[in-house]
Amino acid sequence: MRKVFQAELHxxxxxxxxxxxxxxxxxxxxxASFAAADLPSAQEVIAADARIDFLQNDLDExxxxxxxxxxxxxxxxxxxxxxxxxxxxxxxxxxxxxxIAQLTRLRFPNPVIPASLTETFAELARLDIFIAGKVxxxxxxxxLELVAEISAAKSQINKLHKTVFATMAAPEWQETxxxxxxxxxxxRYFERFGDHGVSVARKVSYLVTGEWQPEEFLAx
Amino acid sequence: MRKVFQAELHxxxxxxxxxxxxxxxxxxxxxASFAAADLPSAQEVIAADARIDFLQNDLDExxxxxxxxxxxxxxxxxxxxxxxxxxxxxxxxxxxxxxIAQLTRLRFPNPVIPASLTETFAELARLDIFIAGKVxxxxxxxxLELVAEISAAKSQINKLHKTVFATMAAPEWQETxxxxxxxxxxxRYFERFGDHGVSVARKVSYLVTGEWQPEEFLAx
Numbered sequence: 223m224r225k226v227f228q229a230e231l232h233x234x235x236x237x238x239x240x241x242x243x244x245x246x247x248x249x250x251x252x253x254a255s256f257a258a259a260d261l262p263s264a265q266e267v268i269a270a271d272a273r274i275d276f277l278q279n280d281l282d283e284x285x286x287x288x289x290x291x292x293x294x295x296x297x298x299x300x301x302x303x304x305x306x307x308x309x310x311x312x313x314x315x316x317x318x319x320x321x322i323a324q325l326t327r328l329r330f331p332n333p334v335i336p337a338s339l340t341e342t343f344a345e346l347a348r349l350d351i352f353i354a355g356k357v358x359x360x361x362x363x364x365x366l367e368l369v370a371e372i373s374a375a376k377s378q379i380n381k382l383h384k385t386v387f388a389t390m391a392a393p394e395w396q397e398t399x400x401x402x403x404x405x406x407x408x409x410r411y412f413e414r415f416g417d418h419g420v421s422v423a424r425k426v427s428y429l430v431t432g433e434w435q436p437e438e439f440l441a442x
Numbered sequence: 443m444r445k446v447f448q449a450e451l452h453x454x455x456x457x458x459x460x461x462x463x464x465x466x467x468x469x470x471x472x473x474a475s476f477a478a479a480d481l482p483s484a485q486e487v488i489a490a491d492a493r494i495d496f497l498q499n500d501l502d503e504x505x506x507x508x509x510x511x512x513x514x515x516x517x518x519x520x521x522x523x524x525x526x527x528x529x530x531x532x533x534x535x536x537x538x539x540x541x542i543a544q545l546t547r548l549r550f551p552n553p554v555i556p557a558s559l560t561e562t563f564a565e566l567a568r569l570d571i572f573i574a575g576k577v578x579x580x581x582x583x584x585x586l587e588l589v590a591e592i593s594a595a596k597s598q599i600n601k602l603h604k605t606v607f608a609t610m611a612a613p614e615w616q617e618t619x620x621x622x623x624x625x626x627x628x629x630r631y632f633e634r635f636g637d638h639g640v641s642v643a644r645k646v647s648y649l650v651t652g653e654w655q656p657e658e659f660l661a662x
Contacts, residue, residue, distance in 0.1 A: 286523055293513035303506055306526065391620045399622045400611045406626040 227292045234288065234305050237281040239361045241312045242422075244274050246354040248319035249415060253347035256326045256408070257340070259333045267323035274316035278309045285309075297429070304429050308361075311418040311425075315354065318415040325408055334404050336397050339389060346382050346412040349375045353419035360426050372423040379416040383409050447512045454508065454525050457501040459581045461532045462642075464494050466574040468539035469635060473567035476542050476628070477560070481550045487543035494536035498529045505529075517649070524649050528581075531638040531645075535574065538635040545628055554624050556617050559609060566602050566632040569595045573639035580646050592643040599636040603629050 248267050255263035285302050288294065294302060325334045335343050353375050360368040386409040389395060390402055397405075427433075468487050475483035505522050508514065514522060545554045555563050573595050580588040606629040609615060610622055617625075647653075 286519065289509065289523070290515045290519050295510045299506065299510050303509070303526065306523065307530070310527070310530065387623060390623055395619050397619070399615050399617070399619075402619045402622040403607060403610055403626045406623045407630070410627070410630070 230288045234285055238308055241277050242358040242361055245312050245315045246358055248316055249354050250351050252319040252322040256322050259330055261330045264323040264326040268320050271316050271320040278313040281309050282306055301429055304425050308422045308425050311421045315415050315418045318411045321411045334408055336401055342382055349379050350412055350415045353416050357419050357422050364430050366427055369423045369427045372419055376416045376420045379413055383413040450508045454505055458528055461497050462578040462581055465532050465535045466578055468536055469574050470571050472539040472542040476546045479550055479553045484543040484546040488540055491536050491540040498533040501529050502526055521649055524645050528642045528645050531641045535635050535638045538631045541631045554628055556621055562602055569599050570632055570635045573636050577639050577642050584650050586647055589643045589647045592639055596636045596640045599633055603633040
């Protein structure tokens with residue numbers, strides 16, 4: 223019985239890694255299609271999101287079955303409840319990658335972002351991809367040094383997100399209102415993606431250490 | 443033992459209603475302060491959000507304790523897991539009310555929204571407050587007719603959200619980029635708030651009927 227239970231816990235962990243891997247693929251492809259105004263890639267991201275949603279539902283069902291059949295306690299219980307939370311964050315990250323792809327599709331063949339912000343968004347994309355990659359690695363290794371790297375990347379995102387808003391508020395900004403709307407939404411999608419990555423990292427950290435340290439993260 | 447367990451389940455349900463009530467208060471006050479550029483009210487909403495966060499954490503801890511100590515199965519288990527999900531949505535609704543209040547504070551003493559969109563945002567506010575009220579009522583009564591009312595309100599929000607974007611894309615729109623950014627963010631906050639309300643409603647519906655009907659909701 224114990225052995226079956228451990229196998230089931232292991233499977234849940236593997237399921238999270240699988241979803242996280244797809245999220246990494248989604249954000250990499252979404253941001254590349256966004257940068258290059260590449261419609262076929264954007265369509266692929268939009269279509270692939272259903273798979274992430276399916277896997278999340280499936281994982282949640284399995285987690286609830288384990289709760290029902292095994293009645294886990296203590297750290298095992300927290301691990302399963304934590305998995306439900308992490309799968310929700312990962313699913314949301316998939317949605318945000320899809321939103322980025324949908325903006326790309328909406329403005330195709332034009333790019334969503336004006337030339338003046340291309341580099342800022344390239345950097346935001348790099349940071350989101352970095353976070354998604356580190357989250358996957360963290361789920362695999364539970365190496366908490368990665369949590370600090372994820373948080374550091376998120377603070378860089380926050381700075382860039384503010385830069386985007388400052389750029390749009392400056393008198394030199396002469397873009398159309400439609401572009402301003404798109405840039406606002408895009409910047410928020412990139413920022414939210416990183417934020418959900420931090421949520422997953424905090425959850426892993428909590429599961430490993432048993433300590434919840436929101437202040438530390440808020441300070442970053 | 444069974445009696446204690448039922449009392450604990452009841453308490454979790456009461457906890458959700460309490461949070462939902464605070465969310466209703468938050469969105470009512472946030473949208474009023476937003477409409478009137480009322481800084482003291484906005485500050486109150488921002489300060490009060492910590493209470494929602496605290497209650498969510500507290501509820502989640504109690505739910506996990508019940509899982510650990512009682513090992514519930516079947517519908518009781520789903521109810522508890524569902525509560526964890528609903529509390530997360532309600533907490534997020536509180537955050538969004540806070541974001542609306544923060545926009546109010548940021549632009550004070552000016553209003554966030556130009557006069558041309560005042561009525562649209564008043565209607566969005568009315569719909570968000572309606573949804574928050576109906577969610578509280580639904581958590582209390584489990585009357586599934588409320589679910590349809592919530593979904594109908596959300597489709598009205600979606601239409602208004604699109605109207606806001608169409609207004610900004612029209613040639614008559616002569617507002618500054620800063621205003622365009624604010625309106626974009628505000629409209630999204632109002633829309634997300636309603637969306638999380640629908641998530642809670644769907645979850646209640648699922649717990650009552652045992653049937654998950656995402657398509658129906660997506661079609662609305």
